[in-house]
Amino acid sequence: MGAWDVSVFGNDDAADFGYEFDEANTATEVASVIEEALDTVLRSSGEVEGSDGATGLAAAALVVAWSEPELLAEDENYAPQPWPRSTDPLPEHLAAKAAAVLDRMKDPEDNELGELWSESGQWEDFTTELSRWRTRLS
Numbered sequence: 544m545g546a547w548d549v550s551v552f553g554n555d556d557a558a559d560f561g562y563e564f565d566e567a568n569t570a571t572e573v574a575s576v577i578e579e580a581l582d583t584v585l586r587s588s589g590e591v592e593g594s595d596g597a598t599g600l601a602a603a604a605l606v607v608a609w610s611e612p613e614l615l616a617e618d619e620n621y622a623p624q625p626w627p628r629s630t631d632p633l634p635e636h637l638a639a640k641a642a643a644v645l646d647r648m649k650d651p652e653d654n655e656l657g658e659l660w661s662e663s664g665q666w667e668d669f670t671t672e673l674s675r676w677r678t679r680l681s
Contacts, residue, residue, distance in 0.1 A: 557601035570631035591654035603641035
């Protein structure tokens with residue numbers, strides 16, 4: 544995985560995830576793409592693969608950004624644009640799934656991405672970034 548910073552969109556996998564939305568323009572289509580990425584992390588038994596974790600985190604951030612698109616300002620080059628894709632709301636259950644993904648990814652023993660940030664000495668920065676998104680889902 545190529546990563547340039549600890550933001551949820553600061554890596555190749557998350558940036559590539561944005562292409563999944565090229566043809567998704569309705570809340571229903573967007574929700575399907577997001578839910579698949581969230582479920583991949585949540586269904587994972589054992590360690591979450593780095594690419595799955597990065598995509599899951601990007602999906603969780605997009606759930607938050609659906610109602611707060613200004614949060615994507617720092618990531619506008621890598622997050623899907625425009626965002627949100629519709630004025631319709633996303634299904635409510637996606638917020639709970641997004642929160643669960645953000646919580647799971649805060650454990651460096653349970654995910655490859657967390658291990659990589661821990662080994663690089665940037666664990667605290669990484670968890671601060673996750674908390675930035677997680678607090679919006681409380």
